[in-house]
Structure formats: C-alpha cells, structure tokens
C-alpha cells in the first residue's frame with residue numbers, strides 16, 4: 574500500500590500541499606478529485622519524486638520513498654502516466670515503450686503481451702512515430718509505457734483529459750482489469766467526476782492544497798462533496 578502521511582510541498586514561497594495524507598491500498602482504485610490548481614498534480618509529483626516535500630513521509634509497502642529520485646522510485650514499483658502523456662514524438666511506438674526498460678532487470682526487458690491485449694491498437698502501430706498518434710492513442714501508449722516498468726502501483730494524472738469517449742471507456746476497462754487481475758494499486762487524479770464514480774473504490778477531494786473530503790465513491794454525490802467540486 575502507498576501511504577502519504579502529512580506532507581507539505583512548496584514552490585518557492587507558495588505552499589501547494591498542506592498536511593496531505595492519503596492511502597492507496599493494493600488491489601484498489603483510489604481517486605483524487607478537485608478543481609484546477611488545488612494541488613492534485615503536486616501530490617503526484619511528490620509521490621513520483623519529481624518534486625521535493627518539505628515535511629511528512631511517503632512509504633510504499635515497506636520502503637520509505639522520501640528523498641529517492643524518480644528513477645529509484647520506479648525501481649520500487651511506482652509507474653507514472655503523466656498529465657499531457659509526454660510521449661516522445663519522434664520515437665516510434667515500440668521505442669516509446671522501450672523507454673520503460675530503464676528501471677527493470679535485464680531479464681524483464683521485453684514488452685509484456687498484456688499491454689497489447691489491453692490496447693490492440695499499439696501492436697498495429699508499433700512502427701509509427703509517437704507524434705503521429707491521436708491523443709487517445711498516445712494516452713494508451715503512455716499507460717503501456719508505464720506498464721513496461723512492471724509497476725506495483727500505477728499513478729495516473731488526468732488520463733481522460735482531451736480524450737474521445739470511446740477511448741475513455743477502453744482506458745477505464747484497462748484500469749479495472751489491472752486492479753482485478755494483477756492486484757496492483759491504482760492512484761488516479763481526475764476532474765471527470767463520472768469516470769471516478771464508476772471506477773473508484775475510495776475517493777479523496779482536494780481544495781487549496783488540503784484534503785477536504787474522503788470516502789467511498791458513492792459519497793461523491795453528497796452536497797458536501799459537490800460543494801468542493803463545483804466552480
């Protein structure tokens with residue numbers, strides 16, 4: 574399980590996270606919601622090691638992650654699908670997937686077949702450049718690339734952003750499959766309420782750098798939760 578305990582995060586003098594605590598258990602989908610700019614991406618940057626925290630602890634299973642570089646967190650099983658996907662446009666689909674090899678032992682440096690079962694389009698486009706794919710295909714590629722690192726927890730930042738509805742459904746099914754078949758933990762940041770309501774086992778809502786609500790997905794429909802989500 575991933576445990577984030579009471580973390581603070583600053584950008585210069587501005588504080589983006591204030592005493593944030595969340596848990597993301599194995600075999601569960603944990604969703605963090607909130608309006609623009611409330612700190613959701615900062616929370617994921619803290620978990621993946623792209624931004625330093627100024628207080629608190631982050632642990633995954635028995636390992637303390639604080640102070641570890643992103644590369645070493647990947648070795649501990651943290652797989653990241655960043656906002657905006659960050660596909661290498663000039664590399665082929667296959668080469669993009671192979672960039673996931675870095676943190677895995679030599680014997681595991683192959684592309685697991687599961688990735689092509691989840692996203693068959695990737696197999697047919699292996700030789701195409703990443704930049705030629707549609708937004709939805711790039712999102713599938715970004716998830717595939719994270720899966721190449723053999724994660725124990727998959728961390729996704731707004732995977733539905735700018736994606737057409739049919740591919741959103743495919744991505745939702747893939748996330749459920751990964752939870753149910755591999756028992757990995759999923760930590761998902763989203764603004765798309767219906768996607769979270771359908772998928773999440775547990776939800777957190779952030780507002781101005783703090784966790785202001787937590788509960789099962791059904792609690793998203795309470796007036797108290799809605800108040801933190803409406804603009």
Ligand SMILES: Nc1ncnc2c1ncn2[C@@H]1O[C@H](COP(=O)(O)OP(=O)(O)OP(=O)(O)O)[C@@H](O)[C@H]1O
Pocket residue numbers: 584587589607608609610611612613614615616
């Ligand atoms: N590199 C940075 N330098 C300074 N301030 C930043 C930086 N990144 C984010 N912030 C500020 O920190 C706060 C939280 O931003 P963050 O991106 O974590 O929010 P978010 O909830 O993910 O928003 P969005 O949904 O728009 O991605 C915002 O006020 C933002 O302006």
